[in-house]
Amino acid sequence: MSESYRQLLDATIQHVEGLKARGVRHLAVAPETLRALAAPAARNTAPPPESRSHLTSAATNTDSPPVQSAIRNPQSAIEKAAAFAELQKRALACVKCPHLASSRKSVVFGVGSIDAQLMFVGEAPGADEDEQGEPFVGAAGQLLTKIIQATGLSRADVYIANILKCRPDTPGQSAGNRKPTTDEMQTCIPYLHEQIDLIRPKVIVALGATAVEGLLGKTVGITRLRGNWREYRGTPLMPTYHPAYLLRNQSLATKREVWEDMLAVMEKLGMPISEKQRNFFLKG
Numbered sequence: 001m002s003e004s005y006r007q008l009l010d011a012t013i014q015h016v017e018g019l020k021a022r023g024v025r026h027l028a029v030a031p032e033t034l035r036a037l038a039a040p041a042a043r044n045t046a047p048p049p050e051s052r053s054h055l056t057s058a059a060t061n062t063d064s065p066p067v068q069s070a071i072r073n074p075q076s077a078i079e080k081a082a083a084f085a086e087l088q089k090r091a092l093a094c095v096k097c098p099h100l101a102s103s104r105k106s107v108v109f110g111v112g113s114i115d116a117q118l119m120f121v122g123e124a125p126g127a128d129e130d131e132q133g134e135p136f137v138g139a140a141g142q143l144l145t146k147i148i149q150a151t152g153l154s155r156a157d158v159y160i161a162n163i164l165k166c167r168p169d170t171p172g173q174s175a176g177n178r179k180p181t182t183d184e185m186q187t188c189i190p191y192l193h194e195q196i197d198l199i200r201p202k203v204i205v206a207l208g209a210t211a212v213e214g215l216l217g218k219t220v221g222i223t224r225l226r227g228n229w230r231e232y233r234g235t236p237l238m239p240t241y242h243p244a245y246l247l248r249n250q251s252l253a254t255k256r257e258v259w260e261d262m263l264a265v266m267e268k269l270g271m272p273i274s275e276k277q278r279n280f281f282l283k284g
């Protein structure tokens with residue numbers, strides 16, 4: 001059984017079990033998907049996943065067997081899950097930044113629902129994230145979780161990723177973080193572009209100046225950017241402060257600014273907003 005077929009099967013089983021757990025009893029599957037799943041012996045002539053630069057460019061390889069083309073041009077939920085699994089596998093094996101590949105403990109790919117309407121993008125994993133392999137699990141992450149929960153959502157309802165999938169190394173330092181370099185961002189950003197292309201969120205929240213720079217290029221400072229809608233390839237993008245900044249600036253006014261950004265996001269998504277929510281972090 002080829003690796004890509006095994007991967008498709010694993011993703012399919014995982015997806016179908018998830019649907020069953022949520023009470024779904026019937027599934028519509030496109031005929032071409034069924035044909036692809038029924039072709040385990042198909043010839044595997046495609047290049048190894050690591051050598052592909054982008055899902056869409058790889059889709060032009062007419063030699064590839066039906067299973068692989070189904071993965072690269074996802075039409076159904078099953079194909080989307082398989083394409084996401086394939087992307088994750090590629091990212092986890094990435095060594096494009098040798099200095100980061102040799103210093104990292106994990107590749108921190110992302111977490112949450114691949115069907116999320118709301119996606120959060122941060123800067124890069126810190127020490128806790130590197131240790132646990134999950135974005136935003138340290139102190140700033142716990143604050144992000146609280147912000148998400150204040151909207152009525154959970155971490156599992158949204159998708160959380162970073163511009164950089166590896167922790168920026170800090171040679172000679174035992175603690176602390178550093179900002180990703182422009183080179184590192186340019187090298188890693190294609191993974192995030194592919195994640196966004198597959199998830200197709202309705203709204204992206206960019207956490208801090210580096211996230212905005214990674215997604216939109218260099219603009220003005222985050223203080224001027226935050227609270228104003230931008231667009232990432234047609235998707236509304238709300239820049240706001242990074243939760244680490246909030247931890248350093250615990251004023252009511254700063255908390256309210258971030259919360260106003262989240263209220264705008266909730267409105268854009270058509271989420272219900274209670275009076276209590278509207279008044280969070282207002283004086284008196």
Ligand code: URA
Pocket residue numbers: 122123124125126129134135136137138140141162
């Ligand atoms: N800061 C980030 O930008 N991302 C993380 O995953 C953790 C902290």
